[in-house]
Amino acid sequence: MTPRMNYYTAAPDTIKAMIAAEEVAKNVSIPEALRELVKMRVTQINGCAFCLDMHALAARQAGVAQQKLDVLAAWWESPVFDDRERAALAWAEALTRIEQTGVPDADYQCLAAAFDERERVELTFVVTMINAWNRFAVGFRAVHPVHTDQDATA
Numbered sequence: 001m002t003p004r005m006n007y008y009t010a011a012p013d014t015i016k017a018m019i020a021a022e023e024v025a026k027n028v029s030i031p032e033a034l035r036e037l038v039k040m041r042v043t044q045i046n047g048c049a050f051c052l053d054m055h056a057l058a059a060r061q062a063g064v065a066q067q068k069l070d071v072l073a074a075w076w077e078s079p080v081f082d083d084r085e086r087a088a089l090a091w092a093e094a095l096t097r098i099e100q101t102g103v104p105d106a107d108y109q110c111l112a113a114a115f116d117e118r119e120r121v122e123l124t125f126v127v128t129m130i131n132a133w134n135r136f137a138v139g140f141r142a143v144h145p146v147h148t149d150q151d152a153t154a
Contacts, residue, residue: 004140018132025129028122030088032062037072037085038092038123039130044073045096046134053144055130087114092127 008015025035036059043051059069071078075089087110094107101107111120136142 001141001143003143007136007140007142018129018136022129022133025126028126029119030122030126033059033064034085034088035126036062036064037068038088038126040069040072041075041089042092042096042127042130043134045093046131046138048134048138048142050137050142050144051130051134053147084114087111088123091123095124095127096131 028035036055039055040052040059043055056069060066065080068078068080071080075081075086081089087107090107091111094101094103111123115123
């Protein structure tokens, strides 16, 4: 795949704004491991190899078990996810596929049972940010680096 452009150099002020918003997303009360799981799932849905590569490493560094990453695409069928993770992943999917789902009340009710109001807003912000990054990376065909086996497990 060939990149369409370098969006960082084409519009640096725009990307600076994205990076500033991402810094806010990094400092929310949602634990990093859960944030990375959500980012991975949203990115799977959006088909962004660049972001999958980046967030798989970040998820492992945040302590996410490899088994969770291995079965994430079918999280609803796996017993390795707890109630908070399930609620967050369902919410992330509903928001990412908003044109299909309309964000069902059932997903919101599960979210509200597992997260307080502040956490719901913060989780929604995390989902919004990764969806935005995916659109930049997929739209402009960002290409992830190729890692050695040692790099991929670091």
